[in-house]
Every structure is written in C-alpha cells, then in structure tokens.
Amino acid sequence: MGNNSTKIALITGASRGLGRNTAAALARKGVDIIGTYHSNKAEAEETVAAIKALGRKAVMFQLDTGNVASFPAFVSEVRKALKSVWSRDGFDYLINNAGIGVHAPFAETTEDDFDRLMNIHLKGVFFLTQKLLPVIADGGRIVNLSSGLARFSLPGYSAYAAMKGAVEVLTRYLAKELGPRGIAVNTVAPGAIETDFGGGTVRDNKQVNDFVASVTALGRVGQPDDIGGAIANLLSDDNRWINAQRIEVSGGMFV
Numbered sequence: 001m002g003n004n005s006t007k008i009a010l011i012t013g014a015s016r017g018l019g020r021n022t023a024a025a026l027a028r029k030g031v032d033i034i035g036t037y038h039s040n041k042a043e044a045e046e047t048v049a050a051i052k053a054l055g056r057k058a059v060m061f062q063l064d065t066g067n068v069a070s071f072p073a074f075v076s077e078v079r080k081a082l083k084s085v086w087s088r089d090g091f092d093y094l095i096n097n098a099g100i101g102v103h104a105p106f107a108e109t110t111e112d113d114f115d116r117l118m119n120i121h122l123k124g125v126f127f128l129t130q131k132l133l134p135v136i137a138d139g140g141r142i143v144n145l146s147s148g149l150a151r152f153s154l155p156g157y158s159a160y161a162a163m164k165g166a167v168e169v170l171t172r173y174l175a176k177e178l179g180p181r182g183i184a185v186n187t188v189a190p191g192a193i194e195t196d197f198g199g200g201t202v203r204d205n206k207q208v209n210d211f212v213a214s215v216t217a218l219g220r221v222g223q224p225d226d227i228g229g230a231i232a233n234l235l236s237d238d239n240r241w242i243n244a245q246r247i248e249v250s251g252g253m254f255v
Contacts, residue, residue, distance in 0.1 A: 006030070006031075006032055006086070007030070007031045007032070007092040007093065007235075008031065008032045008033070008034060008082070008086060008088070008091035008092055008093070009023070009026050009031050009032070009033055009034070009091065009092065009093035009094075009095060009235070010034040010035075010036075010078065010091050010093070010094050010095070010132070011023050011026075011033060011034070011035050011036070011095040011097055012035075012036045012063065012065050012095070012096055012097050012098035012128070013036065013037070013038070013065070013097045013098030013099065014033065014035025014036060014037065014044075014047055014060065014097070015035065015036075015037035015038075015040055015043040015044040015046075015047050015060065016037075016040070016043050016047075016195075016196065017195035017196060017197055017224060018097060018145070018190065018193070018195060018197070018224055018227050018228060019035065019095075019097045019098065020043075020047050020050070020224075021224035021225060021227065021228030022095060022097065022227070022228040022231045022232065023035055023047060023050075023051055023058070023228075024050060024051065024054065024228065025225075025228035025229050025231065025232035026093075026231075026232045026235065027050075027051045027054040027055075027056040027058070028054055028232070029232050029236065030056070031056065031092075031093070031232075031235075032051075032056050032057040032058065032086065033051050033056060033057070033058040033059075034058075034059055034060075034061070034078060034081060034082075034091060035047060035048075035058065035059070035060045035061070036060065036061050036062070036063035036065070036074075036098065037060055037061075037062060037063070038062070038063070038064060038065075038098070039062075041062070044060040044062075045060070047060060048060055057085055057086070059081050059085060061074060061077055061078070061081075063098075065098040065120055065124040065125075065128060066116065066119035066120040066123070066124050067119070067124075068119075068123060068124065068127045068128075071127060071128055071131045072131065074128075074131075075131050075132060075135060078091075078132070078135060079135060082135070089135070090135050090136060090137040090140075091135060091136065091137065091140070092136075092137050092139075092140045092141065093140060093141050093142070093143070093235050094129065094132060094136055094140070094141075094142045094143070095142075095143045095145070095231065096125045096128065096129065096142070096143070096144045096145060096167075097145045098120065098124075099120060099121055099145065099197070100116070100117070100120055100198075101160060101197055101198025101199070102116070102117055102159060102160055102198075103156045103157065103160075103198060103201075104156060104159075105155060105156055106155075106158040106159075109158065109159050113159060114159045117159050117160055117163050118159075118163055121160070121163035121164065121167065122163045122166050122167060122170075125144060125167055125170070126170060129142065129174065133178075136183060138181045138182050138183070139181075139182040139183070140182075140183050141183065141184050141185070141186075141235055142171075142174060142178070142183060142184075142185040142186075143185075143186055143187070143188055143231055143234060143235065144167050144168075144170070144171050144174075144185070144186070144187050144188075145167075145187075145188055145189075145190070146164040146165075146167050146168050146171075146187045146188070146189040146246065147160070147161065147164045147189055147190060148189055148190065148191040148192070148248055148250045148253050148254075149161040149164060150164040150165045150168055150189060151189070151248065151254075152253065152254040164189070167187065168187050168189075168246050171185050171186065171187045171244065171246070172185075172244045175243050175244035176244070179243075184240065184241075184242065184243040184244075185243065185244065186234060186242060186243065186244070186245045186246075186247060187245070187246040187247065188227070188230065188231055188234065188247050188249055189246055189247065189248040189249065189250070190222060190226075190227045190248075190249050190250065191212075191216065191222050191248070191249065191250025191251060191253040192208075192212040192216075192221055192222060192250075192253065193221065193222035193223060193224060193226065193227060194209075194221055194222065194223055194224070195224055202221055203221075209221050212253070215253055215254050216250065216251045216252055216253045217251060217252025217253075217255050218251035218252055220251065222249070222250065222251055226249060226251070227249050230247070230249045234247065
C-alpha cells in the first residue's frame, strides 16, 4: 500500500467533542487524520487547522452517518484523498465515533427518535464499516464507541443505550470475521463527559454534574482528554493483542 510508515485514522464526527479530541490525541502520536463532520464546516476547518498545527496531515469530509445511501460516494472521496494526499490505497484505523443523544422516557420515545438513533448508532456503523472494508489496511484496527449506559441504566436513555448494546455485540462479530485480515476490533465505552453532546447537559447542568461526580469512583465528571487519550493509547502498537473487548472509560461510574 505504498509508504505505510505513517498511520492514518478515519474518525467520524471529528469536528467537535470526543471526535476532535481523539483526532488531536492521535495526531500528537504521529497519526494523520481523515475526519467527517455533519453540518458545521467552520468547526471542521478548525479541526483541520488544529491537526496541522500538531504537524500532521488532515482532511475533512461532510457525511451524515445515518444516511447509508451516501456511503459509496463518501468511500470514493476517501479513496481519492488517500491517493492524492498520501499516495496510499488504504488507511489504518477506523473510529466509529459520530453520534447524537436523545433523552426521553421509554414511554415517550417516538418512532422518529428511535429510527434516528438506530440509523446513526447502529445501521450507520454497520454499513459504513462494511463499505470501508476494502479501504482498511490489513493489520489495521477498528474502535466502535459505546457508552457506560449499555452497562448501567439511567432512565431516559433506553433507545440510545439499546443501540450501543447492539454495537458491543457487533464489535465481537467484527473481531471474529476480520481476524483473518489481522484487524483488531474493540469497543470503547465512555462514561458521562463534559462535551456539547446531548445539548451539553453533563457540562452545563450543575445538578447533573454533581450527581455524576457522586457516583464515579474517581469523584469527578469525565473530560474529553480522558477519552481521546484512551482511544489513541488503545490504537498504539503496544495494545495490538487487545481484541473483541469492551473497555469502559468512565472513572469507575456505578462500580
């Protein structure tokens, strides 16, 4: 695949929050970035500038990860960028990070809410990974993002958490089926963190923030750096033998 000395990571939802933090953490470890953003081009351009400031290459593409019909065109854009920017046919790491939060009691969750969550968090992850298989280098890695909410239950997240539970099962199947290609696949499950995810509730609502801190063994709410650094570390060569695992990065919530 040409010059493979530099690793390349493809991160969905890389323009903000955890995705941007992960991109920066990987860039600091010498990894180049292909990112996707949903709608905010200015944030995407800021992310590219931040990665370039760290001395790495970066490109960003618009992608709705819930719209499977758009994936073939996206994959061909990725292939073109790999050729023109890196003179390569493939990338090394896929991080399925893009997501939205819907907070609604089970009794009030609408079919539209359910479908939107499913399309982005499960169907999108399934088929984007499938479509990218020919472009992921043998010996590469995949990280799927889940949530602490797939292990513990907080009312209001039934649909979201159900999709994440499905992603954790999917991760094990991917590990098994992609094993012959030397591709390791793991789940990272963050606990509650201070980002603008779900309207920034954990970050901005003091009552929620205090509650999370009170049920976390380390006594505080998670920061994006806690997660981005863990993902970058998981993708280092030292962790090549970790496979088919769910790794919760929550500071010990509800232990």
